[in-house]
Amino acid sequence: MTATATAWQLDRPGPATDDGPLRRVVLEPPDPAPGEVLVEVHACAVCRTDLQLVEGDLAVRRQPVVPGHQVVGTVVGHGPGVTEPAVGTRVGLAWIAGTCGRCRFCRTGRENLCEDARFTGWDRDGGYATHVTARADFTHPLPDGFDDLDAAPLLCGGVIGYRSLGVAGVGAHSAGTTLGLYGFGASATCVIQVARHWGVEVHVCTRSEREQRAALDLGAAWAGGYDERPPVALDAAITFAPSGDVVVAALQALDRGGVVAINAIHLDRVPELAYDDLWWERSLRSVANVTRTDVREFLALAAEIPVRTRTEVLPLESANTALRRLAAGDVGGSFVLAVDHS
Ligand SMILES: [Zn+2]
Ligand SMILES: [Zn+2]
Incomplete structure (x- = not known):
């Protein structure tokens, strides 16, 4: 694990340009809370919802916030009480980051309708970063069969x-x-x-x-x-x-x-x-949001078929540029931000 982490934070929404509105911050890797894991991010795909958040079309729920909800990485640490997924496991994070687990929707396989749901890159920091924490029970071990860059865009649109x-x-x-x-x-x-x-x-x-x-x-x-x-x-x-x-x-x-x-x-x-x-x-x-079952069923099926996506890879440092180009329609597939840990 690196001693420092970088993240691209949204302080205040604004038009996406090559220089903003996301701001690069260098900090200590976040500490996973009880029930959480720390994930070293390898790749994060850029979704249109990220652009809506960054430009203010989707109301900000937390300031500052790190966008990104199509995250592929490796578990590198556990918060108190967590043993799974094991350190070293490759996992994906998707839009749904947590639900109450108690309401009538959660208890009947419809956690996508939970009124207390939390979302990655909106209610909690997402994957435009070298490191991210996530609830262990809302991480998804990734099947073999696609590499990190191809798996990332499957995690929302797919x-x-x-x-x-x-x-x-x-x-x-x-x-x-x-x-x-x-x-x-x-x-x-x-x-x-x-x-x-x-x-x-x-x-x-x-x-x-x-x-x-x-x-x-x-x-x-x-x-x-x-x-x-x-x-x-x-x-x-x-x-x-x-x-x-x-x-x-x-x-x-x-x-x-x-x-x-x-x-x-x-x-x-x-x-x-x-x-x-x-x-x-x-x-x-x-169709409103997704459940963890949707994520896991789709990932298994996508690996089996296999589902192919068209991607354009940019370094994490180009997060603002990816959003600016998405806003301009200057994209032939999905942008994926690649994180270099070397
Ligand atoms: Zn999305
Ligand atoms: Zn619920």
Whole structure:
């Protein structure tokens, strides 16, 4: 373990530039509290939610705070009362950092709905750092099969995409059914690989022709624009675009009994619907956060398939630049911040 740690802190939200608003601080590695582990960070992927926090679109809950919730590292220390995961274990940290464990949601496998949930890089310091502490029971031992840089982007977009599949009723039993994906960013790129692995026929609507081609390359049966209707009625659809109009387009493309899962924290609005669009037991559901079970199931599946992501690696020192480029749309995949401990 190094004697010092560095972290990129957010003191006050502001526009992402090459010089801010994150500030580099050098400090002692944090002490893990009872029930926590200390993790030496190898890689942290950059999520759009980090940008929303940094620029002030997501209210700051703690100041200063270190962003980053797609963290891969090695356990290097234990707080009081902790024995697992063992020192030396490679682990991932995801968005969900802690829940109460007592409420009716936590007790029924729905900890993603816990009203007392805590989140990595928002309620507690995250992975834009050389070291981070985490609740031991909210770390996820990583399967072999992908290296640190490839695993990091799976920990948010991949996991929430996997949960969206479940909310939409799509699983290993769904071979031969049809699924629509509306929007084709990092999360949808993971979803299509899982759905194809299960034998699901996937149709993709997205504005970008480059993304349409990427979808076809990953096995989509059809790809078109948001204003186009897939050539078959859909058993399920997942929307990623933060637009109510896209939700309605997905609903109108459903077969009887179909489900639309909305994978967006914010939606501009839900437009007025014709009841005919919802009739025949069609349904509309939102997807909120993830559970630890989602993280672990998805990581095991992603290693087995294996799910591939497109990444651009930058050093941790370029955290502000990664956010600035994400804001500008200057990214072809996911940014991953690599931490050099030498
Ligand atoms: Zn995220
Ligand atoms: Zn709870």
